[in-house]
Amino acid sequence: MRIGLIGAGRIGTFHAATLSRHREVGSLIVTDVDPARARGLADRLGETAAPGVDEIFTWGVDAVVITAATVAHADLIGRAARSGLPVFCEKPIALDLPGTLAALAEVDTAGTILQMGFQRRFDAGYTAAREAVHSGRLGRLHTVRATTADRTPPPAEYLPLSGGMYRDCLIHDFDMVRWVTGRKVVEVYATGSDAGGAMYRAVNDVDTAAVVLTLDDGTLAVATATRTNGAGYDVRMELAGELDTVAVGLDDRTPIASTEVAGPPPADKPWTGFLERFAPAYEAEVAAFVEVVCGERANPCDGREALQALRVAEACELSRRERRPVNLGEIENAPRTV
Secondary structure, eight states, rough: OOEEOOOHHHHHHHHHHHTTTTTTTTTEEEEEEHHHHHHHHHHHOOOOOEESSHHHSSOOOSSEEESSSHHHHHHHHHHHTTTTOEEEEESSSOOSHHHHHHHHHOOOOOOOEEEEEEEEGOOHHHHHHHHHHHHTTTOOOEEEEEEEEEOOOOOOGGHHOOOHHHTTTTTHHHHHHHHHHOOOOOOOOEEEEEEEEEHHTTTOOOOOOEEEETTTTEEEEEEESOOOOTTOOOEEEEEEESSEEEEEEEEOOOOOOSSOOOOOOOOSSSSSSHHHHHHHHHHHHHHHHHHHTSSSSSSBBBHHHHHHHHHHHHHHHHHHHHHOOEEGOHHHHHHHOO
């Protein structure tokens, strides 16, 4: 098959390399807002660069992979749907609910495929945790703890485009809480701190956040995140039940040390970022998309899943702003809150 890839940045470069070596992908057409960057990537992979997005839809492709800037996602999803093409898109669909719903309506009207890039669904640790919950090994699940900690903060110019901590970073944890437990989030109570620097205050964002989520069966989940964790990139989840407790993300590269138990020192080569930590998962999600296009499997993460995670993030923004618990029933077609 022939796949068009839109966006030759960090994640686009990674996905392009994965697709280029996939046995079912005969050729790849790459484009980017920076034509030189697209040409450089295509030349390295022995693929074809297109001068713009229009060519992706006129040169004849079988599917589209969207790794462009977030602001372009919804329009590109709609354009691919109107062209009858299956789409893989990095999260999010859009930074607000109206934009997300409009793009999903285009996909529904066209009857096409939209697979979203929530790569943690393909991570071995999270998959095993989900199996532990659903097998009954943990008994009644009562507590979930999730954390995402970036090693270094993003550039200041990225923050106004990111959608904020809850939509940009914690949205992965919200998706994992739903996917691993199989339950819905019914209420959130969120807070955050902007003490990490003036660049966060300038865009009404936070650099550290904490959320309490109540699930529809009474399970409580706590999700925390920070933009700066000098020890290294740290993504973990703990699930505690009446019979057992399991953890995701504990290995010899986890940047955490005990102050009480004698043992090996903390990781001397901690994870540096999401691409390194989740490389196998990123490869697996793109391979899954190829299988979906070939009709070999069902869509593992459609746009409605992204919508539900975004609704949780929207509820968190409202909760932080108004300093109160927010029921998810309040978040339907509400306008963007930042």
